[in-house]
Amino acid sequence: MRVIETIADFRRERAKITGALGLVPTMGYLHEGHLTLVRRARAENDSVAASIFVNPTQFGPQEDFASYPRDMPRDLAMLQKEGVDLVFAPSVPEMYPSGHDTHIEVGSVTQRLEGARRPGHFKGVATVVAKLFNIVQPTRSYFGQKDAQQVVVIKKLVKDLDIPTEVVVVPTVREPDGLAMSSRNTYLNPQERQAALVLWKALSLAKEMFSSGERDAERFRGVMTSLIQKEPLAKIDYVSIAHPESLTELDRAEYGSLVSLAVRIGRTRLIDNIILGP
Amino acid sequence: MRVIETIADFRRERAKITGALGLVPTMGYLHEGHLTLVRRARAENDSVAASIFVNPTQFGPQEDFASYPRDMPRDLAMLQKEGVDLVFAPSVPEMYPSGHDTHIEVGSVTQRLEGARRPGHFKGVATVVAKLFNIVQPTRSYFGQKDAQQVVVIKKLVKDLDIPTEVVVVPTVREPDGLAMSSRNTYLNPQERQAALVLWKALSLAKEMFSSGERDAERFRGVMTSLIQKEPLAKIDYVSIAHPESLTELDRAEYGSLVSLAVRIGRTRLIDNIILGP
Numbered sequence: 001m002r003v004i005e006t007i008a009d010f011r012r013e014r015a016k017i018t019g020a021l022g023l024v025p026t027m028g029y030l031h032e033g034h035l036t037l038v039r040r041a042r043a044e045n046d047s048v049a050a051s052i053f054v055n056p057t058q059f060g061p062q063e064d065f066a067s068y069p070r071d072m073p074r075d076l077a078m079l080q081k082e083g084v085d086l087v088f089a090p091s092v093p094e095m096y097p098s099g100h101d102t103h104i105e106v107g108s109v110t111q112r113l114e115g116a117r118r119p120g121h122f123k124g125v126a127t128v129v130a131k132l133f134n135i136v137q138p139t140r141s142y143f144g145q146k147d148a149q150q151v152v153v154i155k156k157l158v159k160d161l162d163i164p165t166e167v168v169v170v171p172t173v174r175e176p177d178g179l180a181m182s183s184r185n186t187y188l189n190p191q192e193r194q195a196a197l198v199l200w201k202a203l204s205l206a207k208e209m210f211s212s213g214e215r216d217a218e219r220f221r222g223v224m225t226s227l228i229q230k231e232p233l234a235k236i237d238y239v240s241i242a243h244p245e246s247l248t249e250l251d252r253a254e255y256g257s258l259v260s261l262a263v264r265i266g267r268t269r270l271i272d273n274i275i276l277g278p
Numbered sequence: 279m280r281v282i283e284t285i286a287d288f289r290r291e292r293a294k295i296t297g298a299l300g301l302v303p304t305m306g307y308l309h310e311g312h313l314t315l316v317r318r319a320r321a322e323n324d325s326v327a328a329s330i331f332v333n334p335t336q337f338g339p340q341e342d343f344a345s346y347p348r349d350m351p352r353d354l355a356m357l358q359k360e361g362v363d364l365v366f367a368p369s370v371p372e373m374y375p376s377g378h379d380t381h382i383e384v385g386s387v388t389q390r391l392e393g394a395r396r397p398g399h400f401k402g403v404a405t406v407v408a409k410l411f412n413i414v415q416p417t418r419s420y421f422g423q424k425d426a427q428q429v430v431v432i433k434k435l436v437k438d439l440d441i442p443t444e445v446v447v448v449p450t451v452r453e454p455d456g457l458a459m460s461s462r463n464t465y466l467n468p469q470e471r472q473a474a475l476v477l478w479k480a481l482s483l484a485k486e487m488f489s490s491g492e493r494d495a496e497r498f499r500g501v502m503t504s505l506i507q508k509e510p511l512a513k514i515d516y517v518s519i520a521h522p523e524s525l526t527e528l529d530r531a532e533y534g535s536l537v538s539l540a541v542r543i544g545r546t547r548l549i550d551n552i553i554l555g556p
Contacts, residue, residue, distance in 0.1 A: 007440055101386055102404075102438030107379030126380075127439075134440040160380030161405075162285055162412040 001080045003087045007135050010088050014137060017085075019046030023138030023165075025129060028052040029069040030078050033173040033181040037142040038082045040170050049086040049136050050079050056092055058124030069186050088136060095131065103127050106153050106160070112247045113240055113260060114149045114271065122153050129154055133163050141165045146172040146180050148260055148273040152247060172272070178204070180272045187268040195233035196265045199272040202227050202239070206259045210276045217241040217250045220259065228263060237262035237269065244275065279358045281365045285413050288366050292415060295363075297324030301416030301443075303407060306330040307347040308356050311451040311459040315420040316360045318448050327364040327414050328357050334370055336402030347464050366414060373409065381405050384431050384438070390525040391518055391538060392427045392549065403428060404435050411441050419443045424450040424458050426538050426551040430525060450550070456482070458550045465546040473511035474543045477550040480505050480517070484537045488554045495519040495528045498537065506541060515540035515547065522553065 004010045014021075022041030026034050034050075041048045052075055059065035072089065079087055103123050109115075110122035133141065143151050155167050173181045178200030179193075188196055202224040209220060224239045241250050244258045253259075253276055260273035282288045292299075300319030304312050312328075319326045330353055337343035350367065357365055381401050387393075388400035411419065421429050433445050451459045456478030457471075466474055480502040487498060502517045519528050522536045531537075531554055538551035 011442070100438050102382065102384045102435055104439075105381050105383065107381070109379070131440045134442055137442065157380055160378050161382075162409045164289070164412055164415065 001076075001084055001087060003076060003089055005089055005091065006094055007090065010086070010135055013086055014135075017047050020139040021045055021047045021049060021137070022168075023132070023136045023141045024048070024050040024084075025132050025141065025143075026050060026052055026075075027054045027068065027183065028075050029071055029183040029186070030075045031173075031181045031183065031185075033144050033146060035078065035082055036173050037144060037170050038079065038084060040168065041140065041142050042083055044168070045140060047085045048083065049088060049138065050084050051088040051090075051132055051136065053088075053090055053095065053128070053132075055095075055124060055128040057096070057127060058121050060118055060120065063118070064184075064187075069183055088132075095128065104130055104157065104161075106156050109149070109152050109156055109245075109247050112149070113238060113242070114262065117237055117262065122150075125150060126153060126157050130157065130161070130163070133158075133165055138165050140168050142168050142170055144172060145169050145275075146182065146272070148258055149247060152245060174200070180270075182270065184268055184270065188265060192233055192266045192268065195231050196268075196270055198228050198231040198234050198265075199261060199263055199270055202261060203259060203272060203274045206241075207274060207276070210253060215252050215254070217253045217257075220253055224259075224261065228261075233265055235264040237264060279354075279362055279365060281354060281367055283367055283369065284372055285368065288364070288413055291364055292413075295325050298417040299323055299325045299327060299415070301410070301414045301419045302326070302328045302362075303410050303419065303421075304328060304330055304353075305332045305346065305461065306353050307349055307461040307464070308353045309451075309459045309461065309463075311422050311424060313356065313360055314451050315422060315448050316357065316362060318446065319418065319420050320361055322446070323418060325363045326361065327366060327416065328362050329366040329368075329410055329414065331366075331368055331373065331406070331410075333373075333402060333406040335374070335405060336399050338396055338398065341396070342462075342465075347461055366410075373406065382408055382435065382439075384434050387427070387430050387434055387523075387525050390427070391516060391520070392540065395515055395540065400428075400431050404431060407432055408435065408439070408441070411436075411443055416443050418446050420446050420448055422450060423447050423553075424460065424550070426536055427525060430523060452478070458548075460548065462546055462548065466543060470511055470544045470546065473509050474546075474548055476506050476509040476512050476543075477539060477541055477548055480539060481537060481550060481552045484519075485552060485554070488531060493530050493532070495531045495535075498531055502537075502539065506539075511543050513542040515542060 022045035024037045054068050104126040106126050115122050151169050221239050228234050239261045242258045257276045262271045300323035302315045382404040384404045393400050429447050499517050506512050517539045520536045535554045540549045
């Protein structure tokens with residue numbers, strides 16, 4: 001496994017690769033969710049690259065860029081064990097040299113849900129992901145369903161700009177009790193860790209309601225909201241039943257609808273989602 | 279020479295190409311300026327692609343998108359004669375299917391000169407050129423110095439988004455009397471064609487002043503403006519002495535400074551420029 005810190009060096013290594021290359025873009029502090037992406041990439045491609053870059057431009061001024069967890073030696077050991085070929089781990093000035101001034105706006109799908117609460121977040125995501133695509137030139141790129149809106153935004157970015165990569169979406173990996181894996185779970189104290197289960201409980205309830213034939217989206221939002229409000233450490237940011245591509249809020253829940261939520265547990269903001277289905 | 283109208287077909291043909299590929303992006307209605315780009319691309323690459331696409335998103339609502347000159351059969355004959363391998367000539371819906379919603383903003387260099395007079399122009403240019411780069415995946419891309427600010431914007435786009443292509447800038451090609459070649463010259467009646475020479479006269483005067491040791495940028499602007507104002511059919515849009523990368527207006531003209539101007543001749547808006555030098 002080669003660990004590469006500059007764009008020029010990465011391009012040189014990339015040029016040597018023939019066959020399909022899979023890319024797993026990450027912000028590091030890896031967990032089973034990331035490793036599931038890596039394994040999928042490993043199975044489907046001749047070579048696998050992972051990137052580790054905590055991208056400052058996707059964090060708001062009041063958000064956790066500075067405190068976002070980082071552990072490069074541990075991350076590299078985990079990636080090596082999974083048989084990754086190339087790790088791209090640039091510095092912030094390498095990605096954004098002085099005078100960097102170009103940004104990508106993906107439009108209306110970035111204005112809802114996370115985008116509405118985190119202004120500029122998806123502009124930062126779209127821009128850095130486009131840069132990574134241009135540097136790594138992956139045949140396939142792997143993203144987790146956990147960040148449902150990010151998946152929608154990146155698929156739209158790739159489609160609208162004709163970027164030559166196939167976006168592969170991998171199901172959310174959960175702890176045994178249902179909590180979606182996230183690098184931010186590390187912020188939770190034991191009491192908050194328990195309270196955080198309320199996200200999965202609310203999503204599971206939505207799933208049951210749908211199986212029982214409920215279709216009124218406002219009923220879903222109401223019942224999920226009531227359940228979360230019973231948890232004293234939880235504060236709802238949003239509970240949404242939306243169209244899976246346009247992300248517009250729905251009146252009726254349908255097969256394929258995206259049920260997503262953002263909840264603060266103490267000072268930690270968590271997101272999770274499911275797609276309604278059989 | 280293959281003429282290809284869809285992105286999917288182009289990707290299939292592109293995949294067969296090994297070695298260096300040069301791209302000449304055009305809006306068609308080709309003239310010697312374009313052919314000079316093609317010849318340079320032909321000399322420097324194993325294969326050459328040209329695109330012909332009048333991009334609606336870079337025209338303002340009051341501009342000449344509908345009336346922009348088009349002559350596909352003539353263009354194709356000219357490209358074939360120059361030994362072009364692939365022509366990409368998509369329709370507007372092929373490039374911008376319903377729901378297209380992603381745009382690239384290149385920042386401060388798009389806000390000056392042409393960008394200040396044509397709001398949204400460079401957003402349209404940057405977005406379509408990024409799409410063409412992603413579809414064609416050229417080793418080298420050829421642009422004319424005639425559109426000086428476009429060259430600055432595209433170089434910045436490529437640098438800031440790490441797009442894997444080399445931008446090659448080719449000197450402006452002129453008629454024997456000095457008028458810069460432009461598809462829009464076809465709009466000029468014989469009287470206007472004569473009046474249009476005032477752009478080149480003003481630039482030539484700037485060149486002479488610089489050779490004579492003049493360095494006060496405001497003197498350049500003043501003398502050029504006076505000269506153009508003597509032409510009754512001409513109406514100045516701007517006369518600029520700017521830094522060649524930041525495009526900020528200068529107090530002192532220097533080697534490498536960009537002298538550019540936009541002038542209306544009757545209803546036709548023409549631009550031209552020179553770089554000050556020995």
